[in-house]
Amino acid sequence: MPHRSQSPVAGSESNGSRHRRRFLQTAGVAATAGLAGCGLWEPTDDDEPGANGDELDVADDVSSYATHPDDDVRMFRRGLRRLGYFPDETVPDSVSVNWSFPINNVGHTAAKSSPLPTPDGETIVIAGDTGFVHGVQPSGEPRWLTETGATDLGFHGSPAIVDDTAYIGGYDGDLYAIDVETGEIVWRTRAHELEGTLAIGSSPAYYDGTLYVIAEYGSPSSGALWTFDAATGEPTWHDDRIWGQPHPSPTIDLETGRICAGSNDGVVYCWEFPDLEFAWEYQTGGEDGPDGEERADGEFNLGAEIKGTIAAHDGYGYVGSWDERFHCIDLEDGTEEWTFEFENRSMANPALDPEEDVVYTGSNDDHVYAIDCETGEELWATDIDGSIIGAVTATAGTILVGSYDSHLYALDKETGERRWRVQNRGHVTSAPVPHDGRIYYAERGVFTNYWDDDEETILEEPGHAYCLVPEE
Numbered sequence: 001m002p003h004r005s006q007s008p009v010a011g012s013e014s015n016g017s018r019h020r021r022r023f024l025q026t027a028g029v030a031a032t033a034g035l036a037g038c039g040l041w042e043p044t045d046d047d048e049p050g051a052n053g054d055e056l057d058v059a060d061d062v063s064s065y066a067t068h069p070d071d072d073v074r075m076f077r078r079g080l081r082r083l084g085y086f087p088d089e090t091v092p093d094s095v096s097v098n099w100s101f102p103i104n105n106v107g108h109t110a111a112k113s114s115p116l117p118t119p120d121g122e123t124i125v126i127a128g129d130t131g132f133v134h135g136v137q138p139s140g141e142p143r144w145l146t147e148t149g150a151t152d153l154g155f156h157g158s159p160a161i162v163d164d165t166a167y168i169g170g171y172d173g174d175l176y177a178i179d180v181e182t183g184e185i186v187w188r189t190r191a192h193e194l195e196g197t198l199a200i201g202s203s204p205a206y207y208d209g210t211l212y213v214i215a216e217y218g219s220p221s222s223g224a225l226w227t228f229d230a231a232t233g234e235p236t237w238h239d240d241r242i243w244g245q246p247h248p249s250p251t252i253d254l255e256t257g258r259i260c261a262g263s264n265d266g267v268v269y270c271w272e273f274p275d276l277e278f279a280w281e282y283q284t285g286g287e288d289g290p291d292g293e294e295r296a297d298g299e300f301n302l303g304a305e306i307k308g309t310i311a312a313h314d315g316y317g318y319v320g321s322w323d324e325r326f327h328c329i330d331l332e333d334g335t336e337e338w339t340f341e342f343e344n345r346s347m348a349n350p351a352l353d354p355e356e357d358v359v360y361t362g363s364n365d366d367h368v369y370a371i372d373c374e375t376g377e378e379l380w381a382t383d384i385d386g387s388i389i390g391a392v393t394a395t396a397g398t399i400l401v402g403s404y405d406s407h408l409y410a411l412d413k414e415t416g417e418r419r420w421r422v423q424n425r426g427h428v429t430s431a432p433v434p435h436d437g438r439i440y441y442a443e444r445g446v447f448t449n450y451w452d453d454d455e456e457t458i459l460e461e462p463g464h465a466y467c468l469v470p471e472e
Contacts, residue, residue, distance in 0.1 A: 169200025
């Protein structure tokens with residue numbers, strides 16, 4: 001049952017002693033084990049804010065905003081507010097696999113990168129955990145294949161696509177811009193230009209010529225919010241106050257003027273937008289905060305990790321935590337509105353229907369939940385036989401979600417009843433992405449002995465990228 005907090009938690013700006021730079025000056029940056037692991041836009045007339053790609057003034061009325069004011073932008077969870085909401089997409093009553101091909105070979109437990117169609121729909125950009133980025137036609141025919149420097153753990157974040165360029169960060173700590181017509185690397189900003197990033201597992205956000213990216217560091221376990229000139233890849237600003245190797249992607253809410261993200265220290269960090277003055281922080285993990293393993297000489301405890309990306313709606317942010325709760329946070333001041341209790345940790349990326357005021361999320365208790373955004377009350381819960389660590393997607397009448405039981409599920413949006421499921425190979429941990437009658441997603445590889453330290457881990461079968469179509 002949901003629990004409405006009687007003592008809101010408001011964060012305050014951290015002092016300089018918490019910043020990662022002080023540790024880096026003495027410790028350096030080193031690779032460490034255990035890396036983290038990531039709407040409705042009403043058409044406007046030409047004279048309204050955001051039409052034809054014009055800059056949208058955050059002071060203007062943007063209450064109907066959900067994806068992006070520029071139609072030529074595609075991002076993880078469909079837009080800046082990361083709602084994972086596709087109201088114009090209808091899921092078929094039955095489906096079949098139209099095509100699949102191997103893409104993921106690495107046993108790293110982070111969720112896999114999600115396929116993303118280009119704005120014109122002619123190319124599907126799919127990044128793999130071996131460092132290759134694929135450009136394929138909706139039919140599955142390859143257009144190009146690009147090898148990057150991220151050949152160790154590859155890509156786990158998803159691209160942001162603006163016009164003809166895809167932007168994506170790798171687990172080599174580099175940020176890439178790739179031409180979606182040819183697959184050529186347009187620019188590459190390397191880790192040493194970002195104070196030695198360990199990895200970029202988050203998915204970039206794009207707004208008005210600027211990329212917003214969360215980066216991870218080791219020694220100590222920490223992170224930073226960076227901004228980049230999208231045309232050149234030049235870093236333009238950063239704030240290194242984040243702890244715990246953050247994997248979630250930054251969420252931007254133009255209506256409240258906020259940009260925020262969670263991290264492995266169980267904290268949601270929030271800045272004003274677009275001036276990027278730090279606004280507040282919110283600690284998950286209960287009144288006493290997380291009680292896990294002490295890190296960075298006691299600067300934070302690893303115990304209430306936030307793995308999912310925040311969904312922003314009507315002035316509130318919605319996110320799950322390893323504290324076994326789902327949190328509704330006031331984006332204005334970082335106070336807690338309500339929390340909903342699970343039976344296990346939560347690390348899924350939620351989906352949110354802004355018209356119905358319902359948020360859909362998942363937990364390691366094997367359930368998908370529909371929760372009333374205003375009250376925090378459970379509307380329904382459905383057991384899907386496996387943990388949910390990827391992303392939930394909401395369409396016109398259906399919820400799509402992948403499970404650790406190696407199936408992709410379609411659930412009735414109103415009742416949670418199962419409509420169908422598709423058997424795959426490995427754990428389905430990417431976001432299901434519906435587009436033009438097709439559903440794209442990706443899975444992990446299949447391994448034996450993965451959790452056994454005494455035995456060699458063996459890749460039995462690569463994880464595939466999939467395309468589903470209506471069954472004839």
